[in-house]
Amino acid sequence: MAATRPARKGFPDLASAGTKTRILDAAELLFMEHGFEATSLRSLTSAASVNLAAVNYHFGSKEELFQAVLTRRLDPMNQERIERLEKLERDAGGKPCACEKILFAMMIPALKLARDENRGGKNFLRLLGRAYADPAPFIRQFLSAQYAGMIARYKDAFGRALPHLSKQELTWRLHFVMGALSYTLAGTDAFKLFAQVAPNERERDNDELLLQRLAPFLVAGLKAPPLGDTRKLELVSGD
Amino acid sequence: MAATRPARKGFPDLASAGTKTRILDAAELLFMEHGFEATSLRSLTSAASVNLAAVNYHFGSKEELFQAVLTRRLDPMNQERIERLEKLERDAGGKPCACEKILFAMMIPALKLARDENRGGKNFLRLLGRAYADPAPFIRQFLSAQYAGMIARYKDAFGRALPHLSKQELTWRLHFVMGALSYTLAGTDAFKLFAQVAPNERERDNDELLLQRLAPFLVAGLKAPPLGDTRKLELVSGD
DNA sequence: TGGAATTTCAAACGATCGTTTGAATCATCC
């Protein structure tokens, strides 16, 4: 029952590393394809070429396996986001950073993850997109814990970069930004109907170009005059 | 085996209407809370106070029930979206419509649905948000069919309202808009971390005010100069 | 009202689920 903490001597686990990694890789793929509930441990362990009991042995339960799948990618990504922001603020030397730069500091680590087909790549981002929309408590509080630190720092930086926005306005706009970003990176193509362009054209629209398109959109949205500065919009007037 | 097409005479079904509606209502709530796979027909029919076999009798299968749940709300909403756009274009008389008005024509039906707690309300929009991120083929092609007509017309209208955007650029920006919109309306609050404001403050941020905040953000993003008009952004230069 | 069609119901179908168990295998170090 040592589990999850093997090899107490020199190197980290090596014998079990193969098993744990194969499980994580298979879980990442299958959870993305079929979702958490619809993925059975039997199909998962079969795909990973490990014994059925290996999941409960190494991770404790199916839920803990799911969290481990998320942690493996999210931890480094969010840490890199924080490091990039800190470097940005060091270079700025007390002055507020440019809005675009802050946005890029947040987007680039996600982009790098998406392109790292070696490990996870887009599969993981799609899985993450699903997790965002999942109301299961154990998923929601896990994501909250994972993002809390990173989000707080970025909200602070954006707040100084966009002094014309009230605190509430900023909160909502960052919500919009994260929505468009995660939705786009997840790339589930719920509306692939949009793209009636030539398919080879879409192939060439790689992730880097995608973010180059997303960035101006988000920056313009962030810099837009807040509610009330423009004429009052009559919303649900009709009917 | 008539099923799904009862009462061939005067009124639509009345005896079975109670059963079918109760099933749809319970399914809407439970699918939202636990997802499609994790919701069992036994808990569903129990919540609806109907017999277990009623789902297969009235809808054929669990999957068809899920599609019926989506259709009940999506059909009227997307139809209203089209009607509003057509009215807009009639009033404009050949001229391109204002970008804001097109956006509102798309958002208002969704908002009205969100506020109609009588039927569905936010529960359904959260369910829809989950469906967007679900890669299950039967869900994806169903959503495509549901949205295809509406999306095509709006893409056309936006294209005329934003002549400075290339076709590809427009495609992506509409993708961003739908992402931010659906993500926000779904309101899963994956990043409720943003909102450290007073809780009563968030309570008062009702849906109408939310869209009044979202609209300027999206309009500014849509109107932003396309890629290449601004200085070239060096993206993944570092590292 | 009587007969046909529709709807409800309890019960069971076979299949699959996540987890546990206890013995067998493997690696490691005294």
Added chain:
DNA sequence: GGATGATTCAAACGATCGTTTGAAATTCCA
């Protein structure tokens, strides 16, 4: 090299799944 602990394995656990069935109950129309 033998003991110790980590890991793998086949097998089984009880539970729950979506669906089907055939009869009972209900509704509808002639």
